Amino acid sequence: MESTELVVNGKAHKLEADSRVTLLDALRNHLGLTGTKKGCDHGQCGACTVIVEGRRVNSCLTLACMHDGDEITTIEGIGQPYNLSALQSAFVAHDGFQCGYCTPGQICSATAMIEEARAGWPSFVSDDLDGPAELSDEEISERMSGNLCRCAAYPNIVNAIRQAAGEQS
């Protein structure tokens, strides 16, 4: 058993769990935060995306015990039904989902992705590695390629992200 302290959405939690417990299972099964979803459990779909120390990561491919003391933001920390983030509102406005299973991962991922672009990080499709990183549709698709949507709501997801990124800049 490993003891780990996770600071999730600003609140510290003590976790006593087997070393095998992934961050994803810790959030869902131990802390009851079921907003974060398990799709593939192998880093291939992005449904489990959360923000750890400011960076989006796949919570299925990391162990909870590797994150002692880390600050973690899950979808529950990004907004609540009557207090949506700009990006969440944009997903509603643009119909950026159908079944909704991939949506928490899409929103956590896009929230951090907008910050990456703002920090000037280039992407595979950037003509110039030295930016500025403008979030065109092509850039959004490339930067969000780690989040699959089996309902293929992609065009509306891109529209939602473009709108939210534009409003915030």
Place this chain on the structure above:
Amino acid sequence: MKPFEYAKATAHADATAQAANNATFIAGGTNLLDLMKLEVMAPGKLVDINRLDLSEISQTDDGGLRIGALVTNSDCAADKRIRDDYPVLSRAILAGASGQLRNKATTGGNLCQRTRCYYFYDTAMPCNKREPGSGCQAMEGFNRIHAILGASDACIATYPGDMAVAMTALHAQVEIEDKSGDIRHVPVREFHLLPGDHPEKDNILEPGDLITAVILPPPVEGKQIYQKVRDRASYAFALCSVAAIVKMDGDTIASVALAFGGLAHKPWCDEAVEELLVGQQPSAELFGKAADLLLAEAQGYGSNDFKVPLTRRVLISVLKKATQTGAAS
């Protein structure tokens, strides 16, 4: 996943001592945990090296860069010095995996990532890499993603990564600290092994060896290109990739460094091909000869036969782009 003991390394010596004693390092965990979930790998003990002081990119005395083993792929690709002076490396890293994975994946872990051969991943199947002596199911099975160069009768798997392909073209060195604290440097070109009779061994690391950094030589002049061909536009491994650094002198090729991904058990390089190109004027005939030489011993195994003409075309197109004078890189 099989149960394992977990420890956080506090210092290099602590990490290497534990690893020499049968423990496995975990860095980003994005490859190791994937394989542990499937029980393709089942280490009895994990040593978490994430708290070691290996997360810096610093200047070397000769004007190159030292990339710490724990620098994430994201930080490496976005580093201003790498974007400006080693764009082939930024581009190769950005061509791999996803934003989320690159935030976790480390320089050391990326070098050591294991093959994506389907049978290696499937513990119900024979595989000499996973279980030496059991056979190779890929040889006569589905081998679309497999090697066309340097394979053996024991294994036709490929090294799947992108980052190391660029590092191969850049003549980078891997810095390794062993269990007695000694540090050695191995060219990336010699880090990965061909499968031969021992496909279970991917690279030259011995038990206890800790990768501490990758060292880039001083920046070289010339156009730098990373071209990756894959089954979808993003978030897929390379079927074939080419890293090229080409310097022109007027209308002749002054220097060339080439490396290839997705073709072999290691990032492939062929100095004879580089020599053939140097001092020549670019032409379709010259590029065709370079491709002939590169692929002289290429062999397909059925579903990967297409990689031979594909590689030929990708190489020719990259050389065309790289030798065009005037245009920016």
